Amino acid sequence: MTAPGNGPSVSPIATRLDWPCRPKPRSPCLMAPAPQSPRELAHDVLLRGRDPQLIPTRLLDQQLSQSALSPSQRGQVTDLVHGVIRRQPTLDLILKQYIRRPLPQVEIGALVWLRLAAWELLFSAAPAYAVLNETAEAVKRQGHPQWTGFLNGVLRSLTRDLTDRQVFHPATNALPTHSGNFQLLNSHPFPDPVTDPLGYFRDAFSFPEWLVARWIRRVEWPALQQLGFWFNTPPRPTLRVNTLLTNRDEFLAQLRQAGVAAEPGQHPDAIRLINSGRITGLPGFEEGWFAVQDESAMEAATRLAPQPGERILDLCAAPGGKTLHLAALMQNRGQIIAADSDERRLKQVAGSATRLRASIITCEPIPADTSRLPKGPFDAVLLDVPCSNTGVLGKRPEVRWRLTPHDLVELPQIQTRLLKAALKVVRPGGRILYSTCSIEPEENSQLIQGALSRHRQLRLVEERQHWPGLPVDGGYQALLQVAPAGT
Known part of the structure; x- marks a missing residue:
């Protein structure tokens, strides 16, 4: 299939990982009319989001806040944008089978349309005829009727590659889907999972090779496969009931009365939404x-077990979810200082505290180098440190492409400095709860073991590592006890 040209060839890396590669020269498609449909809005976000100075998911939030789309259409846009960001290498690997020219030589606007339509054909329930027809109409509205023949030819080739057969094991023609199974293709685009499991996981599940290499050394294939499915399935929101104002049973009844499908979670305050619309x-x-x-x-917050009347410091508080949970567990009695170096996000904490009636929270900005800290001593410190986010890659789809091996050298240094800062303000006999949303040992158990060897006054009470997909995101918590005075 002959592709619309896009000038000189560029590095194949730019094809495989558009996030965060440098954008190609500005194209006429960037001057397209204002988006009119979910697909057009998704195309606009993905095209503009290639700029390394922009984060596509934040751009998506901005665009949705200004759009007049219905809740279901907003959900469609989100699924499209997040889906293409997550699965771009897999999409490109499959698409390039049907295109004669290297993908970097395809006009980027046309290539983004191919990725969007391919994601729908492979991973959504949308009928193929609707995807092809509506893609063609959207392309015409955006002023590129000359692309329609090329796009239709490629996408029809893809539809002929699809089968209705599913299997429960990987293969060179087995595509991991959202159902937790593998859909068989007529073509064989993937490496052999038996002889090259790393290559298969990299290409079929869409993860950077260096990250897969780390994981595959640590866990067996079933756990790795579980992680891949979990991170590539559109996440369903989980709510924490605000026990200051209601309880889970009452709130579940309210949701069901409003026609919102929901179920209790494993945590006693958790509700998992099955269908929700806008939060x-x-x-x-x-x-x-x-x-x-x-x-x-x-x-x-549960592991820290704050008591009513205690004085608690949340040292990296923004955006405030754990701060608010502390207030609920303390029954709004005592004092919580929510500290963070990002004053804009700290204002969001204050706004959320007002909405949830958490009256014991005081927000206090601090410098990023922690040279100035809130005045102690505190009975306990919650330390939810900045981290690699490798436990929540499903919710933050662009992170897998932005994270680098150097980050896993730099982040533990920041985390260690923050833990030392927490030690300065916690009272003798007090507690520190160290928390990440990472599954990397350097940020979790290895860091804590290093801290225990350097600070003899610390004792590890318990630690928990959550592996993604059981059925929650990944993360880590370590509860540390400071020795009482005189010991």
């Missing part, structure tokens, strides 16, 4: 009955 449109949002929070994240 801000759920019953009880304005009243402060809930906050959005994954169950693994709920474990941080």
